[in-house]
Amino acid sequence: MDASSTTVLATGSATGIARRLLDWYDEHARDLPWRARPGAAAPGPYRVWLSEVMLQQTTVQAVRPYFEHFTARWPTVEALAAADEGEVMAAWAGLGYYARARNLVACAREVAARGGSFPDNEDGLRKLPGIGAYTAAAVAAIAFGRRAVVIDANVERVVSRLFAISDPLPGARSAIREAADAITPDERAGDFAQAMMDLGSGPCTARDPACLLCPLSQHCAGRAEGDPARFPVKAPKRAKPVRQGRCFWIERDGAVWLVRRPGKGMLGGMRAFPDDGWHAGEDGSGEPPLPGDWQPAGRVQHGFTHFALELALMTLHTRAQPEGDGEWWPVADIGNAGLPTLFAKAARLALSQREEMA
DNA sequence: AAAGCGTGGCG
DNA sequence: TCGCCAAGCTT
Known part of the structure; x- marks a missing residue:
């Protein structure tokens, strides 16, 4: 006391x-x-x-x-x-x-x-x-x-x-x-x-x-x-790093490829776009999940609790089927995919690019 | 037990 | 503008 x-x-x-x-x-x-x-x-x-x-x-x-x-x-x-x-x-x-x-x-x-x-x-x-x-x-x-x-x-x-x-x-x-x-x-x-x-x-x-x-x-x-x-007095906080990463919009016949992230860890269990492996401790590799004519489509900034991320969006139109588990999601219904905010931002960016193309 | 884990609003 | 902050829990 x-x-x-x-x-x-x-x-x-x-x-x-x-x-x-x-x-x-x-x-x-x-x-x-x-x-x-x-x-x-x-x-x-x-x-x-x-x-x-x-x-x-x-x-x-x-x-x-x-x-x-x-x-x-x-x-x-x-x-x-x-x-x-x-x-x-x-x-x-x-x-x-x-x-x-x-x-x-x-x-x-x-x-x-x-x-x-x-x-x-x-x-x-x-x-x-x-x-x-x-x-x-x-x-x-x-x-x-x-x-x-x-x-x-x-x-x-x-x-x-x-x-x-x-x-x-x-x-x-x-x-x-x-x-x-x-x-x-x-x-x-x-x-x-x-x-x-x-x-x-x-x-x-x-x-x-x-x-x-x-x-x-x-x-x-x-x-x-x-x-x-x-008051309250607080201990100083550690600086948060800024990481670079990519995520990949793979489109085929009006649908985009979504994966589900692993059950634990960052955004665990949530639907997502494929990414290049970025995480709190390291930048992404830059490697896309499949070869092709990838186009840069801008970047989004996002702050997490313990690091900030600059996420570059890459897009590809293809007839190929990506390897691994995932699902084709209708582009027009992407707003109902239940994407966490980071990827919802990326989706918004992708859609705005399409508007410009049209 | 310190670090990982989202997001949006506010001054 | 941007760093700080919020009805914390888990490992």
């Missing part, structure tokens, strides 16, 4: 913080599709879990249409468990971190195998694929009313400011956890967690916190110090 949270406990303001935050939440909670609407039934574990997985490292705005689409197409965990994994991957295309989609299906199937009910506590949830410490705590608190200490980037930011925790992340994790535990209420822990999220997305933003709108400003040591935006 660090000095600041000890002080809070000693002064008894920990419960005051929770009360003020919950009062603020009752007044200002965002209306989100995965939350209970006034007068409507509670969302239920399936929708809570689905939303939490989609929201991992992903903004509310990006998640919203995907959540609507998934819940309309697969209304229950049993329906999702019965779905074809490839179709789920395609439906996830564009949302990123595709291991989440694979784990989503695996998790749904485990839940379906236990009769369709999620474990109702943190420890049980934590054992399911794709559910880590954060998601287990969030689902336990929000869907099952458990007292759980829910810690995400919002909570880390709010708590590090509230208590002016100067140790850099990730080292400060344990201190942040103790402080978050100290202010988490026994009742309404789920609302408390969501209130922290709303606080982090509203008043207590990363860049320019609006302390005048914050219900906790009177309790905030970071603000009292004069510069709350300096």
Whole structure:
């Protein structure tokens, strides 16, 4: 226990913080599709879990249409468990971190195998694929009313400011956890967690916190110090390399050749164009998958988490059949192939070139 | 336990 | 413009 949270406990303001935050939440909670609407039934574990997985490292705005689409197409965990994994991957295309989609299906199937009910506590949830410490705590608190200490980037930011925790992340994790535990209420822990999220997305933003709108400003040591935006302190990040690579548009009779990437690793399990072997650690070889009269068709820039890629698009019209597994996909329907954004950009480029030719 | 893993928005 | 950042998990 660090000095600041000890002080809070000693002064008894920990419960005051929770009360003020919950009062603020009752007044200002965002209306989100995965939350209970006034007068409507509670969302239920399936929708809570689905939303939490989609929201991992992903903004509310990006998640919203995907959540609507998934819940309309697969209304229950049993329906999702019965779905074809490839179709789920395609439906996830564009949302990123595709291991989440694979784990989503695996998790749904485990839940379906236990009769369709999620474990109702943190420890049980934590054992399911794709559910880590954060998601287990969030689902336990929000869907099952458990007292759980829910810690995400919002909570880390709010708590590090509230208590002016100067140790850099990730080292400060344990201190942040103790402080978050100290202010988490026994009742309404789920609302408390969501209130922290709303606080982090509203008043207590990363860049320019609006302390005048914050219900906790009177309790905030970071603000009292004069510069709350300096929290949380973070360790410096490594520079990311820029890699060069190619991908190959092979067209025959109005269809383009698509492959499926290996199940693990970059864009794992997703449909893709053949490429020349580029990856985070190395440029591509430049070698096309088959010989022919290849034409350069421009390049796309794309940033990944740990490297940037300059991807050159090469095109070929042929009557040959590429070696290996793949499928001919109608060019006119390429928008429905479920391509991850990198290759969707390449497809857009290819289509724009065709327009110019015509 | 540090590194791999997407994407889009924002100041 | 571009670096930073987001309701993290896995190995």
